[in-house]
Amino acid sequence: MTTTIRLTRQIYTLEALQQTVAAFAGHCVASFSAEEESHVLQITTANQQVEDEFLNYVLGLSAEEKLR
Amino acid sequence: MSADWLDAEITGDTVALTVDERVYSVNALLRTAYWFTDRAYIFVSKPGERTLRVHLKAKAPTLDSPHSTPIRDLAGEFGNSLLDNQLREAVEEQTGKIRELLVMKAIAEAGILEDSPPGSPNDPVADVQHTNLTRISS
Numbered sequence: 001m002t003t004t005i006r007l008t009r010q011i012y013t014l015e016a017l018q019q020t021v022a023a024f025a026g027h028c029v030a031s032f033s034a035e036e037e038s039h040v041l042q043i044t045t046a047n048q049q050v051e052d053e054f055l056n057y058v059l060g061l062s063a064e065e066k067l068r
Numbered sequence: 069m070s071a072d073w074l075d076a077e078i079t080g081d082t083v084a085l086t087v088d089e090r091v092y093s094v095n096a097l098l099r100t101a102y103w104f105t106d107r108a109y110i111f112v113s114k115p116g117e118r119t120l121r122v123h124l125k126a127k128a129p130t131l132d133s134p135h136s137t138p139i140r141d142l143a144g145e146f147g148n149s150l151l152d153n154q155l156r157e158a159v160e161e162q163t164g165k166i167r168e169l170l171v172m173k174a175i176a177e178a179g180i181l182e183d184s185p186p187g188s189p190n191d192p193v194a195d196v197q198h199t200n201l202t203r204i205s206s
Contacts, residue, residue, distance in 0.1 A: 008114040010094055037114070052109035052125060059110055063102040067095060 003051060006038040007058070014039065016061035024054050076143050083143040085122045086115075087150070096153040097122070100146060107133070108142055122146070 007017065017039050021030045028045035045051055075086045087097055097120060101110050109125040124143060129136045137145070 005111075006113065008112065008120075010114060011098065011112045011120070055111045056105045056109050059101055059112065060105050063098040066098055067102075 002044040005041045007041055008038050012058055013062045013065050016058050016065055019061055020058040081139055082125045083139050087120045087122055089118045092150055092154050096157055099153045100150045104146055
């Protein structure tokens with residue numbers, strides 16, 4: 001199952017996304033590209049929970065980075 | 069199903085909340101979302117110029133947390149927590165400098181900073197010249 005998700009730059013940082021893609025490399029196939037106001041994430045996984053965990057992870061890292 | 073008082077849409081085990089950026093800051097939202105990531109899966113989108121949409125999906129019960137909160141209650145708690153964080157930000161803005169001054173005064177009065185700073189207060193070049201030169205006297 002491949003999903004395309006737009007992550008707004010206002011909330012999600014590029015560094016957090018890069019780190020999350022690296023951290024989840026063994027669980028899903030993910031790539032991203034850039035739009036003016038968003039990162040466009042393409043994630044392929046057989047398990048919806050992996051996608052949910054991915055999104056939580058990138059949100060957590062982005063929050064840590066922005067609130068530092 | 070909708071929860072009008074919260075501007076939320078509930079679909080199955082998921083709820084979507086609309087957050088007005090004129091009322092809540094991004095930092096307050098991030099702080100709140102961060103604290104809820106252990107209880108729910110969270111995704112934030114930006115559907116409009118001044119609005120953010122928070123999607124919450126309740127996590128399945130685990131051995132560590134066997135009781136899952138109903139999604140409607142979770143949305144309510146999220147809203148309360150968001151308000152709490154926003155208020156903390158406002159209070160910080162109003163009283164942050166006074167608090168800093170009080171802490172600095174307390175530290176100064178306690179004499180914690182009375183130790184002399186490390187190193188020599190002398191001119192380091194003069195120190196080096198003084199120690200490395202050998203005086204030749206006839």
